[in-house]
Amino acid sequence: MNTNDNNRVLLIEDSADIQLIVGRALSGVGIELLTATTAAEGLRIFREQEINLILLDIGLPDSDGFNLMIEMQQSNPKMQSIPVVFLTGKSGTSDKVTAFAMGADDYIVKPFDVVEFRARVLSKLEKIHKSNLRNQTFQAGEIVFDLSTQRVYDGDKDMRFTVTEFRLLHHLARQPGRVFSREQLLNAVWGNDVHVYDRTVDAHVCTLRRKLSSKSSLVESVAGIGYRFKTKSGDMKNI
Numbered sequence: 001m002n003t004n005d006n007n008r009v010l011l012i013e014d015s016a017d018i019q020l021i022v023g024r025a026l027s028g029v030g031i032e033l034l035t036a037t038t039a040a041e042g043l044r045i046f047r048e049q050e051i052n053l054i055l056l057d058i059g060l061p062d063s064d065g066f067n068l069m070i071e072m073q074q075s076n077p078k079m080q081s082i083p084v085v086f087l088t089g090k091s092g093t094s095d096k097v098t099a100f101a102m103g104a105d106d107y108i109v110k111p112f113d114v115v116e117f118r119a120r121v122l123s124k125l126e127k128i129h130k131s132n133l134r135n136q137t138f139q140a141g142e143i144v145f146d147l148s149t150q151r152v153y154d155g156d157k158d159m160r161f162t163v164t165e166f167r168l169l170h171h172l173a174r175q176p177g178r179v180f181s182r183e184q185l186l187n188a189v190w191g192n193d194v195h196v197y198d199r200t201v202d203a204h205v206c207t208l209r210r211k212l213s214s215k216s217s218l219v220e221s222v223a224g225i226g227y228r229f230k231t232k233s234g235d236m237k238n239i
Contacts, residue, residue, distance in 0.1 A: 007125055008032045011055040012042035012068065013087065018110065022055065022087075025114045029122060032191070039063035039071075046072055048184050050171070051082060052128055053121065058088040058095065069102055083124045087112075140173040141218055141231030159211050164189065168204050172219060172229040181226040201227070 007030050011022050014037045026033055034049060036042035039060045046054070054072075058065040065086060073079045083105040088095070091109045099107050106120060136147040144153045150166045152159045161169065167189045172180065180188075182198040190196045205227055209216035220230040 008034065008049065008051055009053045009055060009121065009125075010034045010036065010042065010045055010049070010051045011087075012036045012039065012060065012065070013055065013057045014038065014059075014061050015057075018057075018087070021114065022117075025118045026121060029118070031121070031125070037061075039065075039068040042068060043071055043075070047075060049188055050174070053124055054082060054084045055087045055121075056084055058086060058090050058099075066098060066102065069104075073103075083128070085121070085124070140176060140229065141215070143173075143212075143215060143218070145170060145173065154213075154215060161208070161211060165204060165208055165211070168201075169208055169219070169229075172227060173231075176229045176231045179222045179225050179228045185226065 009026065009031050011019065011033060013019055013022070013035070019035055019037075023033060023035075034045055034051070036045055039062050042056075042060075045051070056065045056069065060068065065088070069084060080103070084103065085106040085108060086099045086104050087108050087110065089110045096107050105124060108117060108120070138145055138147075142154065143159070145151075146153070147170075150161075150163060152161055152166065152169065168185065171185065171188050182201045185201050186196055186198070190200070205219055205221075208219055212218060218230050220228050222228055
């Protein structure tokens, strides 16, 4: 499995041992693993990043996994399409029933078999990948994104963005109207690259606007904060 936007997994788990086990289990298979040790940290990462699968403990130091799942569902409508796998030491039937009633996709009790765990996670990510392949083109305002080729079109015009430029524009356009700080954009687009800074975002936005030409106003500056894609959410549709 190649690393791409469909392989970002969020692990919310306060046990360093479990974090290590999960990290090793999912290494080398094209997964980007983000880790949080508290519910608050997990919720923050969930709001700032595009997450494809959540591994969630029930017993967290500042909340429990059930309440956190509710907060996530209320925070982002997309949560209903993100698989949630409870990873917990609680083996009681009532906890399992509660988890599945809330919409969990799986329930794994610790300790678990690492090989089976990895297979379950990869299977769920593969289903996401296949689903996305069936729906790879969407329109935001007057421009069309082709996710399979990472190209953007204005009518018949191929706007020719680099991979990073495409990722930046796509990240903004997927949530039209939402204001992203420079730090949020750096984390989402560049990840852990230590050689990028706040002004890196500004430079790429300037290039985006130049290439967008008459559509340059779609990427709007928000003074003192960052940037947003200006088209109305109703203008975005899959095609």
